[in-house]
Amino acid sequence: MTDRLARQRQRLRARQADRFGRMAEQVHRHNPFYRAKWREAGFESPPTLDDLADLPFTTKEELARDQDENAPWGTNLTFPFERYVRVHRTSGTTGKPLRWLDTPASWQWFLDCWLETYRGAGVEEADRVFVAFGFGPFVGFWTAFEAAQQLGCLAMPAGHLSTEQRLRVMLDDGATTLVATPTYGLRLLEAADGRGLDLAGSSIVRTIHGGEPGAGVAAVKRQLAEGYGAMVFDHAGATEVGAWGHPCGVGERLHVFEEEFVVEWFDRSTGEPLEPVDPTASEAAQPVLGELVLTNLGRIGSPVVRYRTGDVGRLCAAGCSCGRATMYLDGGVLARADDMFIVRGINVYPSAVDALVREAGGVVEYRASVRRRRQMAEVELEVEPEAGMDSGSLRSRLQDLFEERLSLRVPVRIADAGSLPRYELKANRFTFLD
Numbered sequence: 001m002t003d004r005l006a007r008q009r010q011r012l013r014a015r016q017a018d019r020f021g022r023m024a025e026q027v028h029r030h031n032p033f034y035r036a037k038w039r040e041a042g043f044e045s046p047p048t049l050d051d052l053a054d055l056p057f058t059t060k061e062e063l064a065r066d067q068d069e070n071a072p073w074g075t076n077l078t079f080p081f082e083r084y085v086r087v088h089r090t091s092g093t094t095g096k097p098l099r100w101l102d103t104p105a106s107w108q109w110f111l112d113c114w115l116e117t118y119r120g121a122g123v124e125e126a127d128r129v130f131v132a133f134g135f136g137p138f139v140g141f142w143t144a145f146e147a148a149q150q151l152g153c154l155a156m157p158a159g160h161l162s163t164e165q166r167l168r169v170m171l172d173d174g175a176t177t178l179v180a181t182p183t184y185g186l187r188l189l190e191a192a193d194g195r196g197l198d199l200a201g202s203s204i205v206r207t208i209h210g211g212e213p214g215a216g217v218a219a220v221k222r223q224l225a226e227g228y229g230a231m232v233f234d235h236a237g238a239t240e241v242g243a244w245g246h247p248c249g250v251g252e253r254l255h256v257f258e259e260e261f262v263v264e265w266f267d268r269s270t271g272e273p274l275e276p277v278d279p280t281a282s283e284a285a286q287p288v289l290g291e292l293v294l295t296n297l298g299r300i301g302s303p304v305v306r307y308r309t310g311d312v313g314r315l316c317a318a319g320c321s322c323g324r325a326t327m328y329l330d331g332g333v334l335a336r337a338d339d340m341f342i343v344r345g346i347n348v349y350p351s352a353v354d355a356l357v358r359e360a361g362g363v364v365e366y367r368a369s370v371r372r373r374r375q376m377a378e379v380e381l382e383v384e385p386e387a388g389m390d391s392g393s394l395r396s397r398l399q400d401l402f403e404e405r406l407s408l409r410v411p412v413r414i415a416d417a418g419s420l421p422r423y424e425l426k427a428n429r430f431t432f433l434d
């Protein structure tokens with residue numbers, strides 16, 4: 001580590017310690033959920049950042065149980081209920097939806113974190129930002145939209161518009177920046193293609209993707225970049241955590257916004273903490289996949305401390321060539337931990353399957369079913385080919401790729417055009433038949 005980077009890291013740590021201390025002080029005094037948890041762990045007075053490793057983890061199941069037992073809002077509230085002005089809900093992809101309340105200050109903190117994503121993607125005041133999500137209790141739309149407005153951009157909602165209408169608005173009103181899930185970004189391309197519309201030649205100069213892993217998968221990113229003729233950026237956040245991950249423009253790197261989040265790295269199989277990979281080490285660093293554990297420092301109204309995010313990726317130590325002193329995920333979030341399966345002793349995630357399908361090319365949409373309780377996981381694919389694609393050669397191309405990369409024989413079924421589901425928010429292409 002260079003001296004400059006070491007100094008930057010030191011300053012960052014001091015800032016985190018100060019913010020953590022102030023948060024813990026209020027939370028220990030007024031927040032019933034954390035006060036009980038911390039007292040049980042032996043903390044009669046507010047913990048400091050140095051105590052973090054001795055504090056218990058927080059899980060989504062635990063928060064859901066708390067909201068069940070103390071319906072409807074649960075007890076993770078630092079202030080009187082009257083102070084809260086917004087409520088959002090998680091998508092419920094992994095269980096029952098959580099309700100999440102914000103005070104004006106907590107909400108502004110969330111937007112400030114989102115601004116890092118816009119800055120990392122080079123978004124400026126003159127940009128027109130089209131946010132292609134419906135209005136709903138999903139926090140992603142509101143934060144992306146309001147943060148764009150606060151930056152001085154023209155914020156363009158997509159609301160209830162159909163995919164075709166969205167394409168028209170983007171093209172007619174000169175959107176420069178598209179915010180969408182990677183899946184929906186591809187869906188818009190497919191729809192434009194079917195209508196003879198040219199997105200690559202449009203005013204869109206960049207796309208920003210969140211809501212699911214994907215924009216960090218090189219093959220998906222390439223498809224988006226070519227389709228829009230644009231730079232493609234990744235973003236990561238969660239309703240209960242905040243907008244924690246932002247791009248910097250170097251490769252497929254997603255920085256953790258450490259000014260506002262303390263990051264820990266955790267090996268799910270051993271239950272032990274992990275060290276981030278040092279990409280500058282002389283020996284080639286082995287990929288270390290772990291689960292991201294986050295503590296947010298500015299959402300005092302309803303914080304998470306040592307939260308097991310369920311997001312899996314490869315954390316690299318600070319020292320990115322972009323000049324930021326924060327750690328980053330190489331390739332972004334690779335998967336949700338619950339979606340993992342094992343093939344010949346190797347962990348496989350849906351994003352690996354996704355990467356191979358995109359690499360094969362010529363696939364409009366697909367669906368996979370995975371039997372993972374067998375001695376060796378079995379995967380079956382159903383694919384919808386692009387118009388004019390020879391389905392026989394697509395099938396053998398896919399089978400060869402899976403055989404070659406994952407040593408996996410994957411039966412491939414060809415689906416009729418338009419028969420597989422399309423997604424706007426969280427793609428749900430994987431069925432796990434246990």
Ligand SMILES: [Zn+2]
Nearest residue numbers: 248250320322
């Ligand atoms: Zn960077």
